[in-house]
Amino acid sequence: MHFGLTEEQQMIVDTVRTFVEKEIIPHEQAVEKSGEVPRELGQEIAQKVKDLGFFAPNLPTEFGGGGLNQLEFTLLERELGRASMALSVFFGRPSGILVACDEEQRERYLLPAIRGEKFDALAMTEPGAGSDVRGMSCTAKPDGDDWILNGTKHFISHADIADFIIVFVATGEESTPRGPKKKISCFLVDKGIPGFEVRDGYNSVSHRGYHNCILNFDNCRLPKAQMLGEVHKGFELANDWLYATRLTVATMCVGRSRRALELVLPYTAERKQFGQQISKFQGVSFKLADMITDIDAADLLTLSAAWRVDQGLPSNREIASAKLFASETLARVTDEAIQIYGGMGLMSDLPLERLWRDSRVERIWEGTSEIQRHIISRELLRPLGG
Numbered sequence: 081m082h083f084g085l086t087e088e089q090q091m092i093v094d095t096v097r098t099f100v101e102k103e104i105i106p107h108e109q110a111v112e113k114s115g116e117v118p119r120e121l122g123q124e125i126a127q128k129v130k131d132l133g134f135f136a137p138n139l140p141t142e143f144g145g146g147g148l149n150q151l152e153f154t155l156l157e158r159e160l161g162r163a164s165m166a167l168s169v170f171f172g173r174p175s176g177i178l179v180a181c182d183e184e185q186r187e188r189y190l191l192p193a194i195r196g197e198k199f200d201a202l203a204m205t206e207p208g209a210g211s212d213v214r215g216m217s218c219t220a221k222p223d224g225d226d227w228i229l230n231g232t233k234h235f236i237s238h239a240d241i242a243d244f245i246i247v248f249v250a251t252g253e254e255s256t257p258r259g260p261k262k263k264i265s266c267f268l269v270d271k272g273i274p275g276f277e278v279r280d281g282y283n284s285v286s287h288r289g290y291h292n293c294i295l296n297f298d299n300c301r302l303p304k305a306q307m308l309g310e311v312h313k314g315f316e317l318a319n320d321w322l323y324a325t326r327l328t329v330a331t332m333c334v335g336r337s338r339r340a341l342e343l344v345l346p347y348t349a350e351r352k353q354f355g356q357q358i359s360k361f362q363g364v365s366f367k368l369a370d371m372i373t374d375i376d377a378a379d380l381l382t383l384s385a386a387w388r389v390d391q392g393l394p395s396n397r398e399i400a401s402a403k404l405f406a407s408e409t410l411a412r413v414t415d416e417a418i419q420i421y422g423g424m425g426l427m428s429d430l431p432l433e434r435l436w437r438d439s440r441v442e443r444i445w446e447g448t449s450e451i452q453r454h455i456i457s458r459e460l461l462r463p464l465g466g
């Protein structure tokens with residue numbers, strides 16, 4: 081077993097960390113205050129990432145992507161996780177599902193996404209269907225050679241800045257031992273077409289500066305060429321291509337947790353109360369010990385799950401454990417970091433209160449903590465018939 085990084089992996093980590101510190105972190109406070117990333121700033125970050133040769137690092141080299149394997153990509157995203165998500169999104173990482181494009185779709189979606197000319201967003205969640213994806217009610221019905229979409233999606237990240245949306249809708253229903261479930265298909269939907277509206281979403285306590293949106297489909301007509309993959313196979317498509325996206329959450333939580341610890345650690349040695357450094361109080365120093373132990377454990381769980389993906393080993397439970405533990409670690413670490421800082425920790429002069437607020441969503445999106453526990457326990461119990 082080898083725990084160290086190769087020279088190339090270390091280069092990825094160092095390059096991205098330097099980029100984050102130089103090109104992203106200096107803009108965080110302004111974005112947090114205004115609730116917006118100025119268009120030019122987003123474009124400037126994307127251009128610098130392209131110049132660095134790191135744009136679309138997750139996609140295959142044969143299409144012009146960076147061709148990183150899962151472990152390398154997880155290391156890269158761990159560094160990006162240190163920064164504000166509103167800004168780090170411009171470090172272009174198009175959805176891996178675009179590799180499922182057919183030849184004609186490749187020219188219109190995959191390649192422009194890899195070149196940074198088109199930006200994608202992905203829409204599954206609906207007001208009535210969150211964790212229960214196959215309970216969705218947004219539909220596509222065939223009409224000659226076309227499909228007609230109707231319904232609403234919400235919480236769709238980055239749909240405001242996207243050029244097209246990867247949308248999952250119900251195209252039928254089947255009976256299963258657990259009751260009727262929707263058959264799902266996936267479509268590539270360009271912004272601006274008739275019958276498709278993107279509206280502002282809700283104000284979220286986490287990740288100010290990046291927006292979620294509401295999508296409305298009102299008899300939106302799509303030619304069959306817009307279907308990604310096969311009809312009724314959208315769920316399988318998502319499982320194949322979005323299998324490891326929970327690792328993105330896990331590894332970003334690890335990066336952000338380490339940043340919180342790095343902010344608070346020197347403070348414990350500087351701050352004096354009752355005539356001594358607060359680090360001398362066991363009530364404080366033991367918190368630091370718990371923080372680093374949790375962070376290292378979350379890091380190892382995440383990297384080993386990524387390694388399993390690269391080896392082609394079953395990884396569903398391991399990815400769920402990583403997402404669960406890393407997102408809950410981030411919550412504990414940011415909360416304790418504020419406790420150690422005292423009142424100052426809550427003030428927006430420091431990034432800690434933002435890291436604490438931002439941490440809240442990580443236990444909800446990409447499958448809630450309860451859903452991760454469900455996946456983990458189901459895998460343990462299934463072989464026993466439990």
Ligand SMILES: Cc1cc2nc3c(=O)[nH]c(=O)nc-3n(C[C@H](O)[C@H](O)[C@H](O)COP(=O)(O)OP(=O)(O)OC[C@H]3O[C@@H](n4cnc5c(N)ncnc54)[C@H](O)[C@@H]3O)c2cc1C
Binds near residue numbers: 445
């Ligand atoms: C800021 C933000 C951005 C998002 N971005 C996107 C996006 O870009 N695209 C997209 O498609 N979605 C996106 N989402 C949606 C996100 O994935 C969902 O919020 C998440 O899947 C949970 O769904 P829900 O909020 O409807 O909660 P619900 O599914 O209604 O869950 C409510 C509660 O019930 C619990 N629960 C539900 N089912 C079970 C079960 N079987 N066992 C135990 N407990 C259960 C949940 O854990 C939770 O505590 C985003 C959400 C947020 C908040």
